[in-house]
C-alpha cells in the first residue's frame with residue numbers, strides 16, 4: 001500500500017470529509033515553525049508545502065514567504081489544491097510530484113520545506129535526500145503530525161481507543177507488507193533520523209499533549225500488534241525531545257464531532273467496529289466532553 005493507493009483519487013468529497021475530521025490547527029503551531037526558522041537564520045523567500053493534499057494548510061504559511069511551492073503525488077489532489085487556493089496568484093507553483101522527487105527544483109533554492117502528515121507514505125530516506133537537494137544551507141525542514149484525539153473522560157476514551165485500535169488492526173492486517181508505513185505512522189517521526197552530514201545536529205522534536213500516560217502510539221496501536229509494529233526511535237545524540245501540554249489544541253467533543261473524526265477517511269463496513277461505535281454513542285449521549293489532539297512538530301536545519 002503506497003500513499004498514492006490511498007490518496008491518489010482524493011476528490012472534493014474526500015477532502016471535505018478530511019477537512020471536517022482533522023484538527024483546527026492553532027496559529028501557535030505555525031508560529032513555532034516560523035520562530036525556529038528565523039532563529040536559525042532562515043530566509044523567507046521560497047517555501048514548499050510537500051504532500052500538501054488539497055492545500056489543507058498552505059494558507060497558514062504562504063503570506064510569510066514570497067513564493068509557495070505546492071506539491072502532492074496525486075494529480076487529483078493538486079487539482080483540488082488549485083481550486084481551493086485559486087490558480088492565479090504568481091506566488092503559487094503547483095507540482096504533481098512525490099516528496100522523493102525534487103529533480104526539477106533548483107538545488108539550494110528553498111528556504112523551508114513543510115511536510116504535514118505525509119512522511120510515512122514516502123520512502124523516508126529518498127525524501128530526506130530530496131529535501132537536502134532543494135533546501136538552502138540554513139534552511140528548515142518542518143515535519144508535522146496530528147494524531148487521534150484524546151477524550152478527557154476515562155470511560156469514553158477507553159471505548160474510543162478500542163474503536164481506533166480496531167480500525168488500525170484491520171488496516172494493518174490487510175496491508176501487512178507495509179509494516180514500515182505503520183511504524184512511521186504510529187509514532188510522531190520518532191523513526192525519522194537526520195544524518196548530521198547534511199543536517200545540523202540537535203533536531204527539535206516537539207510532542208504536544210501526550211498527557212496522563214496516553215500517547216499517540218497507545219491510541220493507535222493495540223497491544224496485540226506491539227511486536228509487529230515496534231516503536232522505533234532513531235533519535236540523534238543531540239536531539240532535543242520536548243513534551244508539552246498545549247491548550248491551543250483542546251476542543252469540546254460531542255458525538256457528532258467524533259463521528260466526523262472517525263469518517264475522516266472512508267470507512268469499510270465492520271460489524272465489530274460498528275458495535276463498538278454503538279456503545280460509544282450510547283455512553284456519550286448528549287454530553288460535551290473536553291478533548292485534545294496529540295500532535296508533533298519536528299524541526300531540523302540543513303547544514
Ligand SMILES: C[S@@+](CC[C@H](N)C(=O)[O-])C[C@H]1O[C@@H](n2cnc3c(N)ncnc32)[C@H](O)[C@@H]1O
Nearest residue numbers: 003007051052053056073098099116117118121
Ligand atoms: C494525510 S494527507 C496530508 C495532507 C496535508 N499535508 C495535511 O497535513 O492535511 C497525505 C498526503 O500525502 C500525499 N502523498 C502520499 N504519498 C506521497 C509521496 N510519496 N510524496 C508526496 N506526497 C505523498 C497524499 O497524496 C496525500 O495528499
